[in-house]
Amino acid sequence: MEINNYGITLRRLTRDKIEIVRNWRNDPKIQRFMEFRDYITPEMQQKWFDRINNDNNYYFIIVFRGKEIGLTNTKDIDYKKGTGEAGLFIYEDEYLNSDISFRSALCMGELFYYDLKLKTSLAHICRDNKRAIQYNKFLGYKIADNQENIYNQLYFQTQEAFEKSAAKIKHLIR
Amino acid sequence: MDINEFIEKFAEIFEDTDRAEFQADTKFKELDEWSSIMALNVIAMVDDEYDVLLKGDDIRGSETITQLFEIVKSRK
Numbered sequence: 001m002e003i004n005n006y007g008i009t010l011r012r013l014t015r016d017k018i019e020i021v022r023n024w025r026n027d028p029k030i031q032r033f034m035e036f037r038d039y040i041t042p043e044m045q046q047k048w049f050d051r052i053n054n055d056n057n058y059y060f061i062i063v064f065r066g067k068e069i070g071l072t073n074t075k076d077i078d079y080k081k082g083t084g085e086a087g088l089f090i091y092e093d094e095y096l097n098s099d100i101s102f103r104s105a106l107c108m109g110e111l112f113y114y115d116l117k118l119k120t121s122l123a124h125i126c127r128d129n130k131r132a133i134q135y136n137k138f139l140g141y142k143i144a145d146n147q148e149n150i151y152n153q154l155y156f157q158t159q160e161a162f163e164k165s166a167a168k169i170k171h172l173i174r
Numbered sequence: 175m176d177i178n179e180f181i182e183k184f185a186e187i188f189e190d191t192d193r194a195e196f197q198a199d200t201k202f203k204e205l206d207e208w209s210s211i212m213a214l215n216v217i218a219m220v221d222d223e224y225d226v227l228l229k230g231d232d233i234r235g236s237e238t239i240t241q242l243f244e245i246v247k248s249r250k
Binding site for chain 1: 221
């Protein structure tokens, strides 16, 4: 499965790519923003992929101009509740803090709301990850109730909030 | 177009960074406050103030505020 839109390609994660993702994920520059910070072994990665390689989890490698630069996902989809959890990291420094993460968010939002027909996108963000909090708020995520004393805080986004934010982003990256 | 005016408008986007940090040769992507949202805000500011559309490549290819200014100036 491949999504080509907004100048990027999202390529569904396949087993032959999980070592790349493991290496990215074990890099301290990525690991420090994750709730799970233990070293991930090849065996752990295989087991993880066995768990997520299904229709309840969509993981994609972000490809820009032929280069694999990061990972984005909707995981733990509950089709009855209409929920799923979003995630993203950009590994390649050149594309950090750029428009690429927003291009990816547009693709994933459209997959989430229009193709998978889900209703509420969830996100967990470590409370000290200021950039991620700002990024998600820009995308229309709001913090859920009773998160004040939690380190990895829950945020949610509705389709209406996504569409409002997407219109703004599409105008700027046109 | 005036570089000082451009720097002023560029600096106004940032909330937590001291105005003195913004000079013509400031490497803006090295500022603590720089983020993907700031990248979009710079594109929005240039669109609103100068009616010029910056691309992600323009920002990726620029290190200093002057370099961005020169791109905008060349498209006016």
